[in-house]
Amino acid sequence: ARRLTCAAGVVGMLANVRVLLLHTNHISRIDNIGSLVNLEVLSLSTNKIDMLPDARVFANLPRLVVLELNSNRLKHQGTVQGLQGCVRLRYLSLYWNAVTKIQNYRCRKAQQLQQI
Numbered sequence: 826a827r828r829l830t831c832a833a834g835v836v837g838m839l840a841n842v843r844v845l846l847l848h849t850n851h852i853s854r855i856d857n858i859g860s861l862v863n864l865e866v867l868s869l870s871t872n873k874i875d876m877l878p879d880a881r882v883f884a885n886l887p888r889l890v891v892l893e894l895n896s897n898r899l900k901h902q903g904t905v906q907g908l909q910g911c912v913r914l915r916y917l918s919l920y921w922n923a924v925t926k927i928q929n930y931r932c933r934k935a936q937q938l939q940q941i
Contacts, residue, residue: 848872848893859885870895870918877907884910896921 828850839845844866852872858864859882867889875898883889889911900923908914919925 843888856882858882861886862888864889866891868893869897872897874898875900877904880907880910883907886911887913889914891916893918894922895919898922899924902927 830851830853839861841863842861843863845861845864846866846868848868848870850872852869853874854876855869855874856878858867859878862885864886865888868891870893874894877883877894877899890913892908892911892914893916895918899919902924904922904924905917905919908917
């Protein structure tokens with residue numbers, strides 16, 4: 826089965842999409858998702874993402890409520906810093922990423938992302 830390595834080709838065709846399920850692919854970058862202004866649910870679990878875009882990209886996703894990033898390659902403490910622009914975000918899943926092994930990581934991020 827063919828798997829996506831980049832979401833760029835898909836994103837351009839989905840301007841009005843509300844739910845985007847791109848889990849179990851080989852996607853490593855998601856810098857281009859900022860054009861999906863109607864997006865409410867984004868599932869990117871089981872990919873190869875090691876870095877999230879900055880706050881400018883996520884600020885363009887005012888309706889994002891659910892973000893699933895399980896089983897990726899996220900490992901740095903500042904990983905979710907850009908998500909502060911997602912004021913409606915209520916569910917963030919980072920299970921099976923190295924970043925979740927950092928002591929007190931979950932508590933610190935919960936304080937930063939108080940809307941969750």
